Amino acid sequence: MAEAEAVVPQVFTRRASRLVRVMSPYSAFIYNILTMGLIFPWTYVWAPTAFQGSNLVLGILFAFLFELPIALAYTWLATSLPRSGGDYVFQSRVFGGGFGFTVVFAFFVVWILQWVALSGWLMATLGLAPTFIGLGVATKIHAFTSWGTWCATSGGIITISILNALVSLVLLVSGFKNYVRFQYLMWYAILASFGLMLILFFTTSHGAFVSHINSFAASVDGTKNFFGAAKSAAAHAGVNFNPPFYLFGTLMVAPIAWTSLQWASYSVEQGGEIKNAHVFRNQLFIIVGSLAVTAGLLILLAVAMRHGIGQDGILTASSGYWLGNSNALIGGAILMPNLLAIALTTSPVLIAIIGFGYILNSFQIVCNCYIGCTRIMVAQGLDGLLPDWFSRVNARLKTPVNAHVAYFLASIPVIWAFNKVADWSTKWALGVTFANGAVMTLSALAAALLPYRARALYQASPGAKFRWGNIPLVTVLGGLGFALGAFMVGSFLFVKDLGLAYSNGKTPYIIVLLTAVFGLLVYFIMRTFRAQKGVKVEYAFAEIPPE
Amino acid sequence: MPLFRRKGAAGGEPTRLFYASDIHGSEPTYRKFLNAAKFYGVDALVFGGDLMGKLLIPIVRGAEGTWRARLQGQKHHLTTPEQLVQFRKKLDTLGFYSFECDPEEYRWYEGHQDRIDAKFDELAKAKLAEWVALAEERLAGTPIRVYLCGGNDDTDECLLALDEAARDRVVTCENRIVEIDDDHVMATVGYSTPTPWETPRERSDDQIGEVIEKLMSEVADPSRCVLNFHCPPLDSGLDTCMKLDASVWPPAPIIEHGQPVYYGAGSRSVTEALDRYQPTVGLHGHIHESRGSARFGRTTAFNPGSEYGEGVLRGVIVAIRGGQLTGHQFTSG
Numbered sequence: 001m002a003e004a005e006a007v008v009p010q011v012f013t014r015r016a017s018r019l020v021r022v023m024s025p026y027s028a029f030i031y032n033i034l035t036m037g038l039i040f041p042w043t044y045v046w047a048p049t050a051f052q053g054s055n056l057v058l059g060i061l062f063a064f065l066f067e068l069p070i071a072l073a074y075t076w077l078a079t080s081l082p083r084s085g086g087d088y089v090f091q092s093r094v095f096g097g098g099f100g101f102t103v104v105f106a107f108f109v110v111w112i113l114q115w116v117a118l119s120g121w122l123m124a125t126l127g128l129a130p131t132f133i134g135l136g137v138a139t140k141i142h143a144f145t146s147w148g149t150w151c152a153t154s155g156g157i158i159t160i161s162i163l164n165a166l167v168s169l170v171l172l173v174s175g176f177k178n179y180v181r182f183q184y185l186m187w188y189a190i191l192a193s194f195g196l197m198l199i200l201f202f203t204t205s206h207g208a209f210v211s212h213i214n215s216f217a218a219s220v221d222g223t224k225n226f227f228g229a230a231k232s233a234a235a236h237a238g239v240n241f242n243p244p245f246y247l248f249g250t251l252m253v254a255p256i257a258w259t260s261l262q263w264a265s266y267s268v269e270q271g272g273e274i275k276n277a278h279v280f281r282n283q284l285f286i287i288v289g290s291l292a293v294t295a296g297l298l299i300l301l302a303v304a305m306r307h308g309i310g311q312d313g314i315l316t317a318s319s320g321y322w323l324g325n326s327n328a329l330i331g332g333a334i335l336m337p338n339l340l341a342i343a344l345t346t347s348p349v350l351i352a353i354i355g356f357g358y359i360l361n362s363f364q365i366v367c368n369c370y371i372g373c374t375r376i377m378v379a380q381g382l383d384g385l386l387p388d389w390f391s392r393v394n395a396r397l398k399t400p401v402n403a404h405v406a407y408f409l410a411s412i413p414v415i416w417a418f419n420k421v422a423d424w425s426t427k428w429a430l431g432v433t434f435a436n437g438a439v440m441t442l443s444a445l446a447a448a449l450l451p452y453r454a455r456a457l458y459q460a461s462p463g464a465k466f467r468w469g470n471i472p473l474v475t476v477l478g479g480l481g482f483a484l485g486a487f488m489v490g491s492f493l494f495v496k497d498l499g500l501a502y503s504n505g506k507t508p509y510i511i512v513l514l515t516a517v518f519g520l521l522v523y524f525i526m527r528t529f530r531a532q533k534g535v536k537v538e539y540a541f542a543e544i545p546p547e
Numbered sequence: 548m549p550l551f552r553r554k555g556a557a558g559g560e561p562t563r564l565f566y567a568s569d570i571h572g573s574e575p576t577y578r579k580f581l582n583a584a585k586f587y588g589v590d591a592l593v594f595g596g597d598l599m600g601k602l603l604i605p606i607v608r609g610a611e612g613t614w615r616a617r618l619q620g621q622k623h624h625l626t627t628p629e630q631l632v633q634f635r636k637k638l639d640t641l642g643f644y645s646f647e648c649d650p651e652e653y654r655w656y657e658g659h660q661d662r663i664d665a666k667f668d669e670l671a672k673a674k675l676a677e678w679v680a681l682a683e684e685r686l687a688g689t690p691i692r693v694y695l696c697g698g699n700d701d702t703d704e705c706l707l708a709l710d711e712a713a714r715d716r717v718v719t720c721e722n723r724i725v726e727i728d729d730d731h732v733m734a735t736v737g738y739s740t741p742t743p744w745e746t747p748r749e750r751s752d753d754q755i756g757e758v759i760e761k762l763m764s765e766v767a768d769p770s771r772c773v774l775n776f777h778c779p780p781l782d783s784g785l786d787t788c789m790k791l792d793a794s795v796w797p798p799a800p801i802i803e804h805g806q807p808v809y810y811g812a813g814s815r816s817v818t819e820a821l822d823r824y825q826p827t828v829g830l831h832g833h834i835h836e837s838r839g840s841a842r843f844g845r846t847t848a849f850n851p852g853s854e855y856g857e858g859v860l861r862g863v864i865v866a867i868r869g870g871q872l873t874g875h876q877f878t879s880g
Contacts, residue, residue, distance in 0.1 A: 544880035
């Protein structure tokens with residue numbers, strides 16, 4: 001008997017077992033960080049004056065904690081369905097195909113058109129404008145300054161956004177391997193850019209900042225005593241420079257920071273034939289680890305900015321974005337974190353490094369939009385829920401060219417409207433966080449219900465071993481993720497200063513409703529169309545009983 | 548003009564086939580495959596190869612009615628018969644074989660690949676025989692036939708069960724031309740091009756080409772032939788998978804610029820066959836992650852992919868009539 005206790009059997013394989021060495025998770029870990037939008041500025045330019053008295057560090061920490069159970073739930077989902085993963089499949093499996101299609105088509109595919117517009121907006125206002133304005137000041141070449149100023153205008157943003165989307169289209173259609181090579185460059189560029197910003201903020205005193213920003217503004221706009229005037233105008237616009245701590249406001253920083261952190265679960269694919277605990281642990285590392293690192297970096301930036309430009313600097317900069325304080329703009333550009341960092345140096349090389357990272361990361365975002373949404377459209381086309389045209393892969397290029405082209409064309413009117421409709425690019429900018437967050441919140445719910453709605457699938461997964469008492473751990477985490485995600489999604493819907501409720505009008509809600517109705521309409525139209533050809537789209541999701 | 552049109556003939560009702568492949572020993576997935584006929588209302592079931600499971604889990608008996616095993620990198624200590632039943636059920640879903648043994652018997656196998664391989668064949672053949680018998684039982688009295696064949700991962704020893712156990716409803720179709728309906732035939736080839744794992748039934752691309760040509764020489768009208776070729780056409784999008792470094796064991800993904808490299812692992816000979824013969828439809832498997840369709844002139848080729856390890860049956864329903872593909876639907880059951 002003691003001898004039996006000593007035997008820990010190994011698994012017997014044969015050469016044809018198709019075992020694959022488990023990939024190092026580091027590459028996916030790194031690229032997940034890249035996807036989570038280190039450069040997104042809204043935590044630093046929206047939250048401070050929208051929620052005066054809020055603590056940015058605590059708010060980002062709340063966002064991390066709220067996102068954590070969602071990210072953990074995705075780990076279970078990813079290892080339960082490693083081959084065809086993604087929110088469309090997760091939700092179809094648990095809630096049914098009609099639900100999964102409608103939610104993901106409406107709140108990902110359609111709403112992420114706004115991310116295409118946002119990416120162009122970031123490219124122009126966060127990337128090109130600060131970089132060229134900064135280079136203009138550093139090199140005294142006026143053309144740079146003019147060009148940078150143009151980038152921040154409505155016409156400039158629209159032109160740059162369309163070109164941004166077009167270049168991404170061409171790159172991705174030419175072959176994914178070309179994009180992969182480029183992505184490598186982007187990672188190092190954003191690291192260098194972000195690192196440099198932190199160094200500049202941490203090595204600057206408040207006094208030095210004021211001196212630098214005044215000199216910078218004078219070079220660009222000829223303004224004297226820029227900071228004093230901007231701060232005074234901010235106070236006039238309603239900014240309290242010594243607000244008491246505001247807990248609710250700090251909680252509301254979390255949905256804003258969620259714009260970055262919600263993408264922790266983006267990388268849910270994994271290769272390999274055999275699921276095992278290594279893979280489960282790797283997914284945990286990739287998803288949760290990258291979330292923690294990104295949250296840490298966002299917190300570090302908040303601390304660095306507080307050190308370098310002070311709370312009054314943060315509030316003044318924010319007033320230019322949220323309160324429309326035109327005295328707080330330089331060259332027409334909002335005082336984004338990177339522009340503030342650029343103003344702290346006169347070296348064209350450092351300015352170029354900071355700018356290059358932001359430009360490339362903005363470009364990364366539009367690429368992610370294409371990659372994610374065309375993948376969804378191809379899957380939905382194969383399932384018969386979109387016309388076959390969308391799922392066709394070009395024989396020569398081996399990419400779904402049609403889906404890419406369709407997405408580019410659909411983004412053009414959204415880009416135009418995003419920059420022309422009043423308040424859309426500022427007050428309603430995070431509507432896309434709301435929509436995408438809704439999808440992820442529902443996927444967390446799908447994870448919670450996985451052991452009950454897709455029992456066999458769940459039982460076969462490596463995460464099935466983990467329980468909390470009698471309850472599957474994924475149910476606990478998914479349930480918690482759903483509740484916290486619903487809190488943030490609900491905040492976007494009903495808290496005035498998060499956007500949708502800002503104007504007290506019905507328009508944003510009508511847009512939300514219409515998008516969902518549009519998704520449902522597409523589902524029913526395609527279902528009817530296919531049925532007339534003798535094809536039942538329900539077969540794409542309906543589970544056959546094994547007995 | 549005949550009063551009743553033949554099934555599958557031009558002007559008549561289309562013949563509906565349900566195709567799936569690569570279930571690799573997963574019991575619930577196979578049972579779903581058999582039930583697919585009634586569920587989807589199809590006329591025949593076609594399986595595209597790779598029936599055999601991949602891993603063998605020894606369950607070692609311990610003290611006082613307990614068992615120990617290892618699965619997915621985790622140790623399992625089963626202390627009740629109910630736990631053992633649940634564990635074996637999980638193995639069934641994953642497509643893994645298992646056997647109970649004493650510690651001494653386990654040690655007899657450990658480190659001896661030839662004995663392990665023989666045990667694989669024994670269990671796989673027995674399982675396949677059960678599956679064939681189940682198909683005969685489930686489809687008895689119906690007009691539905693199930694066409695079974697092996698793939699590159701299956702051993703010839705295991706596949707003997709197909710011929711030995713098939714009686715009425717089960718048709719073993721590999722390397723043969725079989726009738727699908729009154730108007731269409733099917734040609735089946737289960738081999739694949741070489742893989743990093745030296746699977747039992749790999750052939751060079753030229754060898755696959757020779758087999759195809761020999762088979763197709765028996766087909767009077769290739770336009771009314773269904774090609775059931777396990778290996779997908781090369782660089783078609785139906786054969787895209789990770790490139791692996793086979794110089795290490797197990798093979799490791801090749802990484803460039805921080806990302807795995809993907810490539811087409813299909814067969815040039817299959818591509819040439821689709822282009823040359825312009826059959827009614829091409830049905831392929833082998834690459835589990837490459838679900839999709841591709842056109843070769845007038846012919847559409849499909850790979851439904853595979854998610855057997857999750858107990859999900861991925862397949863495709865194709866409707867054919869008069870040498871034409873009249874409709875298709877990817878399924879996920």
